[in-house]
Amino acid sequence: MITGSPGARITSPAHADWRQLWRDAVTDGRELLDLLGLNHLADRLPAEDAGFALRVPKGFVARMQPGNARDPLLLQVLPQLAELDEVAGFAKDAVGDMAAREAQGVLHKYEGRALLIASGSCAVNCRYCFRRHFPYGDEMAAAGQWREALEHVRRDASINELILSGGDPLSLATAKLEELTRGLADIPHITRLRIHTRLPVVLPERIDAAFIEWLQALPLQKVVVLHANHANEFDGTVDAACMRLRDAGATMLNQSVLLRGINDDADALTALSERMFAAGVLPYYLHQLDRVQGAAHFEVTDIRAQSLIETMRGRLPGYLVPKLVREVGGDPSKRPV
Numbered sequence: 274m275i276t277g278s279p280g281a282r283i284t285s286p287a288h289a290d291w292r293q294l295w296r297d298a299v300t301d302g303r304e305l306l307d308l309l310g311l312n313h314l315a316d317r318l319p320a321e322d323a324g325f326a327l328r329v330p331k332g333f334v335a336r337m338q339p340g341n342a343r344d345p346l347l348l349q350v351l352p353q354l355a356e357l358d359e360v361a362g363f364a365k366d367a368v369g370d371m372a373a374r375e376a377q378g379v380l381h382k383y384e385g386r387a388l389l390i391a392s393g394s395c396a397v398n399c400r401y402c403f404r405r406h407f408p409y410g411d412e413m414a415a416a417g418q419w420r421e422a423l424e425h426v427r428r429d430a431s432i433n434e435l436i437l438s439g440g441d442p443l444s445l446a447t448a449k450l451e452e453l454t455r456g457l458a459d460i461p462h463i464t465r466l467r468i469h470t471r472l473p474v475v476l477p478e479r480i481d482a483a484f485i486e487w488l489q490a491l492p493l494q495k496v497v498v499l500h501a502n503h504a505n506e507f508d509g510t511v512d513a514a515c516m517r518l519r520d521a522g523a524t525m526l527n528q529s530v531l532l533r534g535i536n537d538d539a540d541a542l543t544a545l546s547e548r549m550f551a552a553g554v555l556p557y558y559l560h561q562l563d564r565v566q567g568a569a570h571f572e573v574t575d576i577r578a579q580s581l582i583e584t585m586r587g588r589l590p591g592y593l594v595p596k597l598v599r600e601v602g603g604d605p606s607k608r609p610v
Contacts, residue, residue, distance in 0.1 A: 323356035360569035365406035369602020378414025389414035391442035403563035477514035504548035556595035
């Protein structure tokens with residue numbers, strides 16, 4: 274049972290099917306605050322979630338500290354009045370996604386790689402999401418059994434890596450993912466599949482036997498890029514999901530976003546690198562915030578970001594220091610900061 278009394282342990286049902294846990298997610302800000310004993314903050318919630326629905330699995334809520342209004346996991350998902358501020362330089366399409374559109378649900382920004390918008394759904398809605406305004410209703414690569422997306426990939430022999438993004442591609446049923454990879458079977462120039470997903474972190478039950486069976490059988494190199502921003506996001510269930518993914522042959526990486534008040538601290542970033550490596554995951558990127566409308570209150574200056582990375586270099590082996598980057602629409606790659 275989930276309880277909202279301060280200091281009480283918040284738990285979710287053991288061994289539940291991931292689809293049921295998805296349906297049971299918290300979607301109301303007042304309920305979330307009640308679960309954490311923070312009801313006094315309810316009058317600070319923006320109307321209609323500032324136009325971007327709240328969603329967070331109860332298992333992720335269980336990793337938040339009851340009574341702590343500054344909990345770094347809570348701040349990633351709780352709607353804030355600051356999201357309503359209009360700030361110069363912050364736009365709905367922060368990274369030029371639509372300019373890179375090549376087919377329905379296909380973005381082709383970088384040499385040798387094509388990205389499929391596999392789904393518009395996420396198990397958790399992060400308030401800094403750079404696609405919080407993306408027109409998912411019109412741009413879904415999975416539509417029509419992936420036909421248009423696969424035809425674009427088939428025609429372009431320069432593409433050797435297919436990237437599944439979204440939303441979260443693991444929001445799709447495993448049968449839908451199998452449909453995609455059956456379509457890749459006759460495209461010999463695709464040698465690598467990369468999956469960008471937050472589900473192994475926020476809903477680790479998604480990494481079930483059927484999914485692992487599908488992943489393990491793929492005749493491709495497999496890369497899974499997680500998205501965790503704080504060491505507190507990891508627990509034993511996440512460790513187990515990461516182990517299953519590694520055992521299925523996936524290279525495990527993580528990318529984070531630098532977020533004011535959440536992880537803009539050398540201790541927090543160092544702990545994150547150490548904790549993810551304990552789970553068998555290597556740091557990949559530390560992104561400067563994509564300047565999407567509604568997320569300006571999370572921004573950290575470049576000078577501060579560079580100082581944090583320098584401190585991390587003095588504390589950690591090089592392989593545990595992520596690359597500090599920014600995505601700029603039209604650039605041929607991520608831009609080092």
